[in-house]
Amino acid sequence: MIAPSFKERVLTIVREIPKGRVLSYGEVAKCAGSPQAFRAVGTVLAKNEDVSVPCHRVIRSDGHAGTYNGLQGKSKEAVLRSEGVIFDKNNKVVV
DNA sequence: TCCGTGACTGACG
DNA sequence: GCGTCAGCCACGG
Numbered sequence: 001m002i003a004p005s006f007k008e009r010v011l012t013i014v015r016e017i018p019k020g021r022v023l024s025y026g027e028v029a030k031c032a033g034s035p036q037a038f039r040a041v042g043t044v045l046a047k048n049e050d051v052s053v054p055c056h057r058v059i060r061s062d063g064h065a066g067t068y069n070g071l072q073g074k075s076k077e078a079v080l081r082s083e084g085v086i087f088d089k090n091n092k093v094v095v
Numbered sequence: 096t097c098c099g100t101g102a103c104t105g106a107c108g
Numbered sequence: 109g110c111g112t113c114a115g116c117c118a119c120g121g
Binding site: 024029039040042043047060062066 | 100102
């Protein structure tokens with residue numbers, strides 16, 4: 001039993017995000033133990049290749065989907081819409 | 096051990 | 109309302 005790395009925590013948290021729900025990088029970083037490490041969250045997800053981690057459910061604090069490496073072969077927004085997430089006129093996620 | 100990188104955030108003009 | 113600048117953190121080489 002050892003303290004998992006920040007990366008492991010982020011992946012675990014993202015993996016527990018329910019379908020149709022989204023979290024911001026800041027929220028994930030906060031749950032990971034470093035609320036100001038939102039920058040590292042992006043770095044970790046960017047290098048992540050595990051499809052078991054719905055990294056597409058992590059969006060910016062502005063409500064925009066943000067960037068996506070196309071792990072699922074689709075745009076972040078497209079994947080979120082497929083999960084029931086609604087976008088408004090401004091392309092922002094509706095909570 | 097030190098430096099560079101990056102899917103971000105908030106503030107300013 | 110939009111674009112730009114600087115700051116922050118964790119990881120790999």
